[in-house]
Amino acid sequence: MPQWMEAGLWGLAGGGALVAGALVAWFLRVPRDVVAVVMAFGAGVLTAAAAFELMDEAEKNGGLLATSAGFLGGAVIYVLANVLLSRHGARHRKRSRNQPSEADQAGSGTAIAVGALLDGVPESVVLGVSLLGGGGIGVTMLAAVVISNVPEGLSSVAGMKQAGRGARYVFGVWGAIAVASGISAALGNLLLDGASPQLIAVITAVAAGAILAMIADTMIPEAYERARLYTGLCTTAGFLTAFVVERLG
Template sequence: MTVWLEAGLWGLLAGSALLLGAAAGWWFAIPPAVVAGVMAFGAGVLVSALAFELVDEAERTGGLLATSLGFLVGACAYVVANELLSRRGARHRKRSGPHQPSEHEAKGSGAAIAIGALLDGIPESVVLGLSVLGGGGVGVTVLAAVFISNIPEGLSSAAGMKRAGRSAGYVFGVWAGIALACGGAALLGSLLLDGAPAATIAVITAVAAGGILAMVADTMIPEAFQRTHVLTGLITTVGFLTAFTVQRWG
């Protein structure tokens, strides 16, 4: 199997977690506390993955200055884009707390929800594609982190759109499209950057890592805390330790 095709399939697998979460949110009444717990665990997994695989690898290949600049650019880009999207209704795309979007909010924010999910998923998928280029296979920790963090996003958003009266075709069409886009991002990341200078790949990896960390701090942990409260830190720590253990054993 060609490297770029393998990368695309791994990206599609990670993106399929959005569909898995959407299916759970559509057909089952998942307690919000469970969604929040998964979100907190996923936050810990993501922090571990970006610390021990993304930023560390970027610094070793591209140097501290390039990594730092890329990391800050990624964080700033996420914060700015997330704020712009929140004004268009995307602030509820990962909501696990007591507030749920009204019918008007949910119906009017379909495009914003999709763009918000892409905002999270595209950088993660590109990193997955880049991890395959080294010849050692996909980064297992990053794959697990992206997969786990995608589940509560699809779950909470699908449940909200169902309450707003959206059809199953609309809901699953949105998330299937996003999953395919994630696969495409991983494929293109591997295809277009194959043979690129190590410093270029390092900067791109650092940009993605900065965006992911900003997303964890701005979205995942605060919204998980609304339901898991004092257990949020413990659950996040368990997620971090689990990913760290997988990375060391991998």
């Protein structure tokens, strides 16, 4: 199997976790407290992946300057995307402390889908890059993508249902994002083969910056809305799990 095709399949598998989360929420009534716990755990996994799988490797390969520039750039891109979404009435994965209205829930579901696309593309590119040079897939990064994508799919479906969206729309959206993740991984593997270490470091660090900004701006606040005092413990457990996987991998 060509390496770019393998990369695409891994990216599709990571994006497929979004569809899996949506399927669970569509057919089962998942308590929001459970979603919050999974979200907090995923935040911990992503934090570890950003630190050890992305930033550490980027700095080793491309140097501190390129890594720092990419990291800050990724955070800025993510924050600007959130600002644009909020100005258009789509509160990106943010919940009101009061009971959300029907319009709020509908907007939240769509915003999560948009946010998942913003997260998924750089994450998938990194998965594709990790195969270059004969290296294996980044196990920690793949686990982080899967674990964080499941609660995104879970939490979006309630808002989409509230808006009266049917199964064709819901799974069409998540299926398209999963396909985009696979294509991004394949393109990352194809187009970045032979690229300079500095360029790969910048792209890798962009993903890390966007991920960390997303964790701080959306995942932790949303998890704390429900999990409260358990949020820190669940996030710590997620971080430790990813750390152990990285060290044993």
